[in-house]
Amino acid sequence: xxxxxxxxxxxxxxxxxxxxxxxxxxxxxxxxxxxxxxxxxxxxxxxxxxxxxxxxxxxxxxxxxxxxxxxxxxxxxxxxxxxxxxxxxxxxxxxxxxxxxxxxxxxxxxxxxxxxxxxxxxxxxxxxxxxxxxxxxxxxxxxxxxxxxxxxxxxxxxxxxxxxxxxxxxxxxxxxxxxxxxxxxxxxxxxxxxxxxxxxxxxxxxxxxxxxxxxxxxxxxxxxxxxxxxxxxxxxxxxxxxxxxxxxxxxxxxxxxxxxxxxxxxxxxxxxxxxxxxxxxxxxxxxxxxxxxxxxxxxxxxxxxxxxxxxxxxxxxxxxxxxxxxxxxxxxxxxxxxxxxxxxxxxxxxxxxxxxxxxxxxxxxxxxxxxxxxxxxxxxxxxxxxxxxxxxxxxxxxxxxxxxxxxxxxxxxxxxxxxxxxxxxxxxxxxxxxxxxxxxxxxxxxxxxxxxxxxxxxxxxxxxxxxxxxxxxxxxxxxxxxxxxxxxxxxxxxxxxxxxxxxxxxxxxxxxxxxxxxxxxxxxxxxxxxxxxxxxxxxxxxxxxxxxxxxxxxxxxxxxxxxxxxxxxxxxxxxxxxxxxxxxxxxxxxxxxxxxxxxxxxxxxxxxxxxxxxxxxxxxxxxxxxxxxxxxxxxxxxxxxxxxxxxxxxxxx
Amino acid sequence: xxxxxxxxxxxxxxxxxxxxxxxxxxxxxxxxxxxxxxxxxxxxxxxxxxxxxxxxxxxxxxxxxxxxxxxxxxxxxxxxxxxxxxxxxxxxxxxxxxxxxxxxxxxxxxxxxxxxxxxxxxxxxxxxxxxxxxxxxxxxxxxxxxxxxxxxxxxxxxxxxxxxxxxxxxxxxxxxxxxxxxxxxxxxxxxxxxxxxxxxxxxxxxxxxxxxxxxxxxxxxxxxxxxxxxxxxxxxxxxxxxxxxxxx
Numbered sequence: 001x002x003x004x005x006x007x008x009x010x011x012x013x014x015x016x017x018x019x020x021x022x023x024x025x026x027x028x029x030x031x032x033x034x035x036x037x038x039x040x041x042x043x044x045x046x047x048x049x050x051x052x053x054x055x056x057x058x059x060x061x062x063x064x065x066x067x068x069x070x071x072x073x074x075x076x077x078x079x080x081x082x083x084x085x086x087x088x089x090x091x092x093x094x095x096x097x098x099x100x101x102x103x104x105x106x107x108x109x110x111x112x113x114x115x116x117x118x119x120x121x122x123x124x125x126x127x128x129x130x131x132x133x134x135x136x137x138x139x140x141x142x143x144x145x146x147x148x149x150x151x152x153x154x155x156x157x158x159x160x161x162x163x164x165x166x167x168x169x170x171x172x173x174x175x176x177x178x179x180x181x182x183x184x185x186x187x188x189x190x191x192x193x194x195x196x197x198x199x200x201x202x203x204x205x206x207x208x209x210x211x212x213x214x215x216x217x218x219x220x221x222x223x224x225x226x227x228x229x230x231x232x233x234x235x236x237x238x239x240x241x242x243x244x245x246x247x248x249x250x251x252x253x254x255x256x257x258x259x260x261x262x263x264x265x266x267x268x269x270x271x272x273x274x275x276x277x278x279x280x281x282x283x284x285x286x287x288x289x290x291x292x293x294x295x296x297x298x299x300x301x302x303x304x305x306x307x308x309x310x311x312x313x314x315x316x317x318x319x320x321x322x323x324x325x326x327x328x329x330x331x332x333x334x335x336x337x338x339x340x341x342x343x344x345x346x347x348x349x350x351x352x353x354x355x356x357x358x359x360x361x362x363x364x365x366x367x368x369x370x371x372x373x374x375x376x377x378x379x380x381x382x383x384x385x386x387x388x389x390x391x392x393x394x395x396x397x398x399x400x401x402x403x404x405x406x407x408x409x410x411x412x413x414x415x416x417x418x419x420x421x422x423x424x425x426x427x428x429x430x431x432x433x434x435x436x437x438x439x440x441x442x443x444x445x446x447x448x449x450x451x452x453x454x455x456x457x458x459x460x461x462x463x464x465x466x467x468x469x470x471x472x473x474x475x476x477x478x479x480x481x482x483x484x485x486x487x488x489x490x491x492x493x494x495x496x497x498x499x500x501x502x503x504x505x506x507x508x509x510x511x512x513x514x515x516x517x518x519x520x521x522x523x524x525x526x527x528x529x530x531x532x533x534x535x536x537x538x539x540x541x542x543x544x545x546x547x548x549x550x551x552x553x554x555x556x557x558x559x560x561x562x563x564x565x566x567x568x569x570x571x572x573x574x575x576x577x578x579x580x581x582x583x584x585x586x587x588x589x590x591x592x593x594x595x596x597x598x599x600x601x602x603x604x605x606x607x608x609x610x611x612x613x614x615x616x617x618x619x620x621x622x623x624x625x626x627x628x629x630x631x632x633x634x635x636x637x638x639x640x641x642x643x644x645x646x647x648x649x650x651x652x653x
Numbered sequence: 654x655x656x657x658x659x660x661x662x663x664x665x666x667x668x669x670x671x672x673x674x675x676x677x678x679x680x681x682x683x684x685x686x687x688x689x690x691x692x693x694x695x696x697x698x699x700x701x702x703x704x705x706x707x708x709x710x711x712x713x714x715x716x717x718x719x720x721x722x723x724x725x726x727x728x729x730x731x732x733x734x735x736x737x738x739x740x741x742x743x744x745x746x747x748x749x750x751x752x753x754x755x756x757x758x759x760x761x762x763x764x765x766x767x768x769x770x771x772x773x774x775x776x777x778x779x780x781x782x783x784x785x786x787x788x789x790x791x792x793x794x795x796x797x798x799x800x801x802x803x804x805x806x807x808x809x810x811x812x813x814x815x816x817x818x819x820x821x822x823x824x825x826x827x828x829x830x831x832x833x834x835x836x837x838x839x840x841x842x843x844x845x846x847x848x849x850x851x852x853x854x855x856x857x858x859x860x861x862x863x864x865x866x867x868x869x870x871x872x873x874x875x876x877x878x879x880x881x882x883x884x885x886x887x888x889x890x891x892x893x894x895x896x897x898x899x900x901x
Binding site: 018022023026027030032034035263265266267271313314315316317318319349374375648651652 | 679680682683684686687690691693694695696697698699700701702705709710711723724738739740741744745748752754755756873874
């Protein structure tokens with residue numbers, strides 16, 4: 001076995017890994033070899049990135065964010081990017097025993113050899129997996145202990161909009177769209193290397209911070225009030241900005257990535273090609289962090305989308321295409337697009353899916369169009385709140401009448417099963433609001449039986465616990481404790497079970513409230529929560545998004561230990577309501593949303609009044625476009641003809 | 654509301670093609686299911702006019718036989734496909750090979766002109782490399798194994814743990830040694846001809862049997878490759894080309 005010191009920088013360690021693979025489950029996930037993967041010679045470039053999605057390969061490999069950045073970087077002549085994913089505990093054990101470090105799946109190089117280590121967080125539950133990867137890579141877990149020989153660890157993704165809980169472990173965070181940010185960072189690293197690394201590691205971090213491209217936590221000091229609240233967050237270097245702004249990619253038509261989608265051999269959670277049809281959402285659902293931090297709406301045109309699908313199908317061989325966005329039925333050209341694409345792919349056994357949960361008949365029409373030849377099994381809608389009042393609070397402008405009309409249309413069109421998404425634990429919610437979910441489901445079944453004349457229809461209600469997120473109007477709200485969440489869901493379950501007439505046609509899916517409390521702690525935590533993460537990880541926390549690996553007891557005991565000398569605890573971070581004047585841990589990270597607007601929207605929520613979508617009603621002054629110099633980019637473009645498909649060669653003899 | 658499959662015009666199968674492919678290098682860690690998905694994607698990428706079944710969820714007409722287990726390499730895996738337009742076999746081979754990732758290599762395509770193909774796959778030749786073990790050690794184990802008339806091994810199957818004989822299916826075996834070039838550790842190479850039976854005796858069953866009879870425990874996991882499949886040679890020391898009859 002070679003040691004790190006003997007191994008050349010960037011050398012492949014596949015032989016060492018290969019010896020361990022027969023000993024572990026699903027070894028294919030560690031070997032790479034995906035269609036369209038890129039391996040560049042180590043010495044052919046100056047700037048080397050390793051990108052990670054901190055979950056198992058089957059979850060991480062399809063991630064669009066990583067695939068896009070992988071391709072954007074690899075297109076540069078002076079840079080390369082490889083990928084790494086979380087190692088399951090079985091292989092982790094063998095790697096530690098054999099001294100094999102965290103590796104990339106592309107060329108099987110040691111992660112510690114790269115210049116930049118970018119980690120993309122869709123969820124805070126990936127934090128412990130990042131620590132495992134850093135540690136397995138032989139990089140000190142604490143950023144302060146790293147030297148010029150270690151990669152710069154950069155967090156990105158939605159969770160990076162509050163990177164404070166992981167401030168001790170990362171060197172920098174990029175907030176917002178990553179495409180242009182990785183190009184700017186690559187250029188800064190190139191320049192720093194060209195100039196013989198002025199200022200060492202800190203010099204590079206200073207260049208990143210002062211350019212505004214990234215947030216560098218170590219250049220900010222946080223002071224606290226005696227009661228535990230934050231007093232102030234201030235830069236500790238000149239030229240470092242007080243607030244770091246998010247990146248916004250404009251004109252998605254000129255960024256048609258991924259152009260070469262990766263096709264894993266191992267089975268993954270999404271066995272299809274994905275095309276992002278627009279970015280951002282201004283529906284204004286108050287619980288939705290994605291809808292708040294990705295403003296404004298920027299559509300891709302129907303022509304570009306059609307070209308991306310044609311090219312992607314050619315290069316991948318997938319037979320399913322997902323038209324992705326936060327609310328796909330809202331695309332200004334969706335009706336024309338769905339019809340044209342359904343026409344084009346009807347004969348080729350290629351299916352199109354539109355993951356839209358919009359509650360209206362138009363959405364059902366779209367689903368009908370896309371399932372012209374196929375099976376109509378299930379349709380999903382997301383009323384999110386069980387009562388009319390609750391839906392006003394969360395700004396989900398859907399009436400019970402809308403929902404019944406929509407599901408009736410769906411059942412009448414031959415859909416057998418309707419799935420409804422709801423949340424539990426929303427601000428101002430009572431038992432009665434949640435019990436109305438059962439009432440709604442009953443009405444859905446009643447309407448379905450009426451229009452179909454059949455009892456062979458079903459409704460499944462799927463309930464998630466509400467977790468208040470940074471940069472949303474609910475960032476000040478108290479999270480419902482897990483005991484109350486579980487009690488409420490129990491009452492709902494009983495209400496459904498006791499319903500003789502409709503109960504058997506209604507299914508209910510939910511999770512207990514405990515993981516939500518830990519996610520809540522990590523979502524709205526400050527730097528002191530970093531000690532909790534470290535302690536939980538040291539006690540063995542891994543794969544916290546997987547119920548079979550998650551341990552609430554371990555997290556709570558870690559929190560008790562790590563926060564023992566602090567005036568704060570888990571409840572303080574989760575179930576406590578914040579006041580307007582409190583400094584929030586993420587206030588110095590600028591999502592563009594005006595904090596007055598957010599507060600007013602929070603007050604409007606409590607007063608049960610709605611706010612419109614700026615695509616169809618006047619601007620509500622959320623502040624994003626003014627602050628970021630952006631604007632809504634929507635069609636329709638007027639072009640409804642699909643571009644000509646790519647010509648394929650024939651094997652017919 | 655009737656739940657009938659939509660009526661479709663299903664293009665008929667006009668030609669059946671038999672393919673041999675290899676699973677090499679790091680792609681030996683792909684499972685049979687991994688290969689199936691990759692192959693069906695490759696059919697679409699390569700533009701092969703594959704025939705589909707009728708019904709609610711049409712599936713491409715592909716039959717797989719005797720897949721090598723996950724973790725073992727193979728030079729001789731066989732598939733049969735149905736197409737709706739007569740194809741040029743070499744163009745199909747080249748296009749599918751190009752459409753599959755490197756390491757999954759299409760080696761041979763012939764037009765199926767005979768039946769009972771699966772029955773012609775009577776036996777496999779397996780090669781097992783033992784890095785770190787000498788010829789002598791492996792030869793001793795093999796001799797002990799061959800001296801037995803029956804060696805019962807256990808394997809976890811879908812139905813639970815099963816015990817079966819791993820000896821009778823082994824019709825021929827030989828041990829050689831890699832030429833000890835400078836810097837290369839010693840490595841014995843076992844070649845076995847195993848008759849296909851039910852339950853199938855796989856290379857790991859033979860390895861389990863060697864451990865049982867001679868306590869053979871390799872220091873590192875052996876590397877296993879299927880070299881060939883086909884009709885058992887008259888002398889029992891090899892197998893013939895199962896596509897020979899189709900080549901005419």
